Amino acid sequence: MKFSSCFSNCFSSASETPIDIGRAEIEGENYQNFTVFSYSELKVATNGFSASNKIGEGAFGSVYKGLLRDGTNVAIKMLSVELESMRGEREFVSEIISLANLKHENLVTLKGCCVDGANRFLVYNYMENNSLAQILLGGEQNRMKLGWEARRTISLGVARGLAYLHEEVEPHIVHRDIKASNILLDQNLIPKVSDFGLSRILRDNASHISTHVAGTLGYLAPEYAISGRLTRKTDVYSFGVLLLEIISGQTVVNFDLEHGEHYLVQKAWEIYRANSLLQLVDPTVRMNYPEEEAVRFIKVGLLCVQETARLRPEMPIALKMLTNDVDIEGVQISQPGLVADLMNIKLGQKTTFPCSYS
Structure with missing residues (x-):
C-alpha cells in the first residue's frame, strides 16, 4: 500500500485541528525508507500478537516483539483509537511526523506503520536491552x-x-x-x-x-x-x-x-x-x-x-x-x-x- 493511500484511510473521519495539521504535515513530506505494513504481516510477525511476544505496556498501547519475513527483529507498538477523544490517533500522527525523516544514532528508528480499522501500529528497530x-x-x-x-x-x-x-x-x-x-x-x-x-x-x-x-x-x-x-x-x-x-x-x-x-x-x-x-x-x-x-x-x-x-x-x-x-x-x-x-x-x-x- 502506498503511504498516501494509507493515510487517506487514517484521516478520513478526523475533524480535530491537530489531526488536520498532522495530515498536512504527512502529505507534504517525502518519507524515505518508510514501509506501510499490512495487518497480516504484523500478525504473522508477532505470532498473532501473542502474550509471549509482548515486551511492554505504555500509556498509549502495548508493544510486541516481531520477526519480519526478511529476518529482521522489530518492536511493534499497537495503539487503539478512542473515537470520542481521538486518543491514540494524535500520538500516532505525532510519532510519524516527528520520526519518519529523522536519523540520529540516539533516536529510535521508525521503520513503518500500519492502519487497520481503529487500530494503529508503529514499527521500530528492536532494542535488545529494552528500556x-x-x-x-x-x-x-x-x-x-x-x-x-x-x-x-x-x-x-x-x-x-x-x-x-x-x-x-x-x-x-x-x-x-x-x-x-x-x-x-x-x-x-x-x-x-x-x-x-x-x-x-x-x-x-x-x-x-x-x-x-x-x-x-x-x-x-x-x-x-x-x-x-x-x-x-x-x-x-x-x-x-x-x-x-x-x-x-x-x-x-x-x-x-x-x-x-x-x-x-x-x-x-x-x-x-x-x-x-x-x-x-x-x-x-x-x-x-x-x-x-x-x-x-x-x-x-x-x-x-x-x-x-x-x-x-x-x-x-x-x-x-x-x-x-x-x-x-x-x-x-x-x-x-x-x-x-x-x-x-x-x-x-x-x-x-x-x-x-x-
Whole structure:
C-alpha cells in the first residue's frame, strides 16, 4: 500500500485541528525508507500478537516483539483509537511526523506503520536491552550492569539526541516526555530516545501554550505543569531529572511511611547544599568512577532542573558542560523547581507514569 493511500484511510473521519495539521504535515513530506505494513504481516510477525511476544505496556498501547519475513527483529507498538477523544490517533500522527525523516544514532528508528480499522501500529528497530527504566528500577543486580562508563555513554547519548531535536532539526521538536522508560538501549547499551507520541513542533523559536499538560509526574518542569507554557527548556528540566536518576540509580519519586513522598531532585539539592555530592552516586558503581566527572554530571543535572527556566542551559550547552568543553567551576546553581502537589498541575492534564518499552 502506498503511504498516501494509507493515510487517506487514517484521516478520513478526523475533524480535530491537530489531526488536520498532522495530515498536512504527512502529505507534504517525502518519507524515505518508510514501509506501510499490512495487518497480516504484523500478525504473522508477532505470532498473532501473542502474550509471549509482548515486551511492554505504555500509556498509549502495548508493544510486541516481531520477526519480519526478511529476518529482521522489530518492536511493534499497537495503539487503539478512542473515537470520542481521538486518543491514540494524535500520538500516532505525532510519532510519524516527528520520526519518519529523522536519523540520529540516539533516536529510535521508525521503520513503518500500519492502519487497520481503529487500530494503529508503529514499527521500530528492536532494542535488545529494552528500556533504561528496566535496568535502573530492576534492583541492585540489574543496576550493577551499568558501570560508570555505561552511565556516561547513556547520559551523553541522550543529551546528543535532545540537542539534535532542539537545534539541528527544523522546525525544532520538543519531546515532552523524557524519562527512563522512554530511553531504549541497543545491544551495546547505546541509548535511543523513543516514544514521540506527546512531542510538539515549535516553529520560529516560539513557545507553545498547551491546553493540557502531558508528561510524567516527577519529570515535569514546574512552569509547564502549572501554566502549560512549553519550550525547549521543558525537555531540559526532564533531562536533568533523568541525569540525576542515571547517576544515583534512585527512583524519581520515592515513598516511605516515615517521610512520605520524597523527590530525587529535592534530595540532590539537599546533598549539594551539604557539599557532599558524591553521596548521590549509586553504590553499585562502587569506587570505580572518576569523582570529578561524577560531581560535574550531578551539577549539570541540578543546573537543568533550576526553578527559573531561563537559568537552565540549552541542551547543546548542557552537553558541552558534561564533556567539560564548557567549564562550570564557580557557576551558581539556584534552587530546583518541583511539582510535588497534583493540585498544582494545570487542569485537563494528561500525566503518565513509568512503564517499560513504552
